[in-house]
Amino acid sequence: MGFPALRPRKKEVPFIHNPHSGKNTPRYGYGKILADIISTPRYTYGASTLNELKSATREIHSLRSEIIGFCGGDGTLSLDLTRILREWAKTPSLPLPKILYFPTGTRCVVAENLGLMEHSADEFAKRIRYKIDHNLPFETAHLNPLKINDQYGFMYGVGMPASAVQHYYDKADYGCVDGNREYGLEEVLAAASQQVFGGDKAVKPPCRFTCRWDKASRYDGRCPKCGRELQRILGNKRFNQVVVEALWDEIRAKLLFRQSHRLLTKPAYAEIALPDGHEPPFAPYLEYTGIMCSTIESMGNHCRAMPLARQKPDHFMLRCMNLGFWGIVRMLPFLWSGMALPTGHAFDAVVPNLTIKFKDDTVRTIDGDLGTSRCDHLGIGPALEFIVG
Ligand SMILES: [Zn+2]
Numbered sequence: 189m190g191f192p193a194l195r196p197r198k199k200e201v202p203f204i205h206n207p208h209s210g211k212n213t214p215r216y217g218y219g220k221i222l223a224d225i226i227s228t229p230r231y232t233y234g235a236s237t238l239n240e241l242k243s244a245t246r247e248i249h250s251l252r253s254e255i256i257g258f259c260g261g262d263g264t265l266s267l268d269l270t271r272i273l274r275e276w277a278k279t280p281s282l283p284l285p286k287i288l289y290f291p292t293g294t295r296c297v298v299a300e301n302l303g304l305m306e307h308s309a310d311e312f313a314k315r316i317r318y319k320i321d322h323n324l325p326f327e328t329a330h331l332n333p334l335k336i337n338d339q340y341g342f343m344y345g346v347g348m349p350a351s352a353v354q355h356y357y358d359k360a361d362y363g364c365v366d367g368n369r370e371y372g373l374e375e376v377l378a379a380a381s382q383q384v385f386g387g388d389k390a391v392k393p394p395c396r397f398t399c400r401w402d403k404a405s406r407y408d409g410r411c412p413k414c415g416r417e418l419q420r421i422l423g424n425k426r427f428n429q430v431v432v433e434a435l436w437d438e439i440r441a442k443l444l445f446r447q448s449h450r451l452l453t454k455p456a457y458a459e460i461a462l463p464d465g466h467e468p469p470f471a472p473y474l475e476y477t478g479i480m481c482s483t484i485e486s487m488g489n490h491c492r493a494m495p496l497a498r499q500k501p502d503h504f505m506l507r508c509m510n511l512g513f514w515g516i517v518r519m520l521p522f523l524w525s526g527m528a529l530p531t532g533h534a535f536d537a538v539v540p541n542l543t544i545k546f547k548d549d550t551v552r553t554i555d556g557d558l559g560t561s562r563c564d565h566l567g568i569g570p571a572l573e574f575i576v577g
Contacts, residue, residue, distance in 0.1 A: 201288060201320070202248040203227040203257040204241065204268060207234040210292070218292050218309065219259050225313040226257050226288070241271050249275040255575070256285040259309065261293015266341040266555040269333060273340055273569060286328065288316060288575045294423050295556050298342050301484040302329055302574055316575065327577035332483050333569040334504055337561075340569045341554040343487065346479040346544070347456045348516070350553045355451055356430050357558075360420040362404040364397040364411035438513045453477045453513045457547035460508065462539055471508050472535050477516070479508040479544065481566055485526065492526030496538050502568050506542060509534040541567040 203226055205219025223232040231251075233244035245268075248256055258268045269287075276284055290309040291299030299305055304312070319326060333340040343349075395414045398421065399407065409418050420426075434451040441448035458479065460471035482494040483504045496505040511519060511533060522529050529536070544564045551560055 200231045201227050201255045201257050202231045202233065202251060202253050204233045204235050204244050204248075205259055206236045206264065208236045209260060209264070215292055222257075222259050222290050222292075222309060222313050225310065225317050238267075241267065245271040245275045248272075249279070252282065253285055255288050257288040257290070259290035259292045261291070261295050262297055262343070262555040263295075263557045264293060265289060265298055266333075266339070266557065269572070270338075270340045273333075274338075284570060284572065286326070286573045286575050295488065297486065297488040298331075298484060298555070300488060301342075301486050302331065302576055304574075304576060315577070326575045328573045329576045330571045330573055332502065332504075332571050334481060334483055335567045335569040336554055336564055339554060342482060342484050343555050344479075344481040344552065344564075344566060346458065346546075346550060346552045347454070347476050348452050348478040349480060350456075350551045350558065351452045351454055352430055353553045353556055353558055354551060355433070356422070356426055357420065359401045359433070360422055360426050360429075361398050361400060362418040363399075363421045364395040364414060364416050364418060434513065448513065450513070453511075453516065455510070456550050458550070459545045460506070461543045461545070462506075462537060463541050466537070466539060471506070471537070473508065473510045476508050476510055477512065479506075481506050481542075483568070491524050493523050495526035495528075496536060500538050503538045503540050504566070504568055506537045506539055507534055541565070 203223045205223055207219065210216045210218060233240075233248070235241040235244045249272075256272060258264070260268070272285070276282060289299065289302075289304070290313060291304055292309050296305065307315075316326070318324070331342075333342055334344055336344055345353075395411060395416065397411050397413045399418070401420075404418050407418060410416070411418055430452075437451050438448045440446075455475045455477050456479065457475055459474065460479065462469055462471065480494060481504055482497045485492050485494050485497045487493045494505045494507060499505070509516075509519075509529075515533070516523070519529060519533055521527075542565075544566070546562055549560045549562055551558055552564070553559075
C-alpha cells in the first residue's frame with residue numbers, strides 16, 4: 189500500500205509569519221517557533237513586506253492547500269486575509285482554505301471573539317499538530333469578515349475608534365528598547381549581582397529610560413543613557429494612558445468653562461446610505477462622534493459594543509452616534525454589556541451593505557490600522573472557517 193506520489197504530505201501546512209514582528213518584545217521569534225511546530229522549512233514563508241506577503245499567498249494558492257496558517261495581531265490578520273481572499277477570488281471553484289490563525293500580536297480582538305485566547309499559541313499549535321498527525325477532525329468556527337472597498341477586516345471605525353488609535357500611536361512615550369523588554373526577576377538579579385561583584389560585562393541591567401513623544405527628536409532617537417534605539421511604548425499601558433488623557437482634557441475643560449480638545453470625540457461629517465428597502469434609507473445624523481461596523485460582538489476586554497454583529501447571516505452591525513464625551517461615559521454601561529442603548533442615543537442597524545460618503549478626507553481604522561478615505565463601500569466577505577481546536 190502506498191500514497192499517490194504527488195499528494196503533499198499532511199505535515200506540510202503552509203505557514204506565513206513576519207520574521208521582524210514583535211522586535212524587542214518577548215514575542216520576538218515566536219512566529220518561527222510556531223512555524224517549526226506546524227510546518228516544515230519548505231512550506232514556511234517569511235513575509236515582512238506587502239510584496240513578500242503577495243508572493244507567499246500566490247505560491248500557497250498554487251499548492252491548492254486545504255489549510256493555511258499564519259500568526260500576528262488583528263492588523264496582520266486583516267492584511268493576510270485580504271491577500272488570501274484576493275488570490276482565491278481568481279479561482280471561484282476552488283474552496284477557500286481552512287484558516288489556522290495564531291494570535292500573537294499586541295491586540296487580538298478577533299481571536300478573543302473566536303475563543304482562541306484560552307490557551308497559549310504554542311500549546312494550541314501542538315494540539316493542532318497532534319490532530320494533523322493522527323488524522324483527527326478539527327473543531328472549527330465560521331466568521332465572515334467585512335469587505336471595505338477591496339480590503340477585508342472585522343472592525344471598521346470612524347470618529348472615536350479612529351481617534352483613539354491615532355492618539356494611541358501619535359503621542360506614545362518613547363523608551364529605550366531595553367525598557368520594552370520584560371525581564372524576569374532572575375535576569376534582573378543576575379545583572380545586578382554582576383554590577384556589584386563584577387564579572388561578565390556583556391550583561392547589563394535593563395535600561396529604564398523613557399521620554400515624552402515630543403522629546404525623542406531631541407535625543408536623535410537614541411537613548412542618552414545607553415545609546416540604544418528609542419521606540420514607542422505601546423500595549424495596554426498606552427491604551428490606559430489614552431483614556432486618562434482624554435478624561436483629563438474633558439475635566440479641565442469643564443473646570444475652566446472652555447471647549448475641550450475632544451481628543452477622542454472630534455466629530456466626523458458623513459452621510460451613511462443604507463441598502464434599498466431599509467427604513468430609514470439614511471442614518472439619522474450628519475455629524476458623528478462614532479461610526480462602527482463589525483461582524484464580531486466584542487471589541488476587546490469583554491466590551492460587547494456590537495451586540496447585533498452576528499444576528500443575521502451575511503449581515504453586519506452598524507452602530508453610529510453623535511454623543512459627546514460625557515454622553516458616551518453615561519452610556520458606557522450599556523455599551524460595555526451589550527444592552528440596547530436608550531432611544532435617541534445611537535442608531536443601530538443590521539445590514540448586508542452600506543455606503544459612507546465623507547465631507548472631507550477622513551481617518552478611519554480597519555482592525556487597528558489607520559487609513560484615510562472620502563467614500564467607503566462596506567459589504568460582507570465570504571464565510572471563513574477558522575480552526576479553533
Ligand atoms: Zn537605554
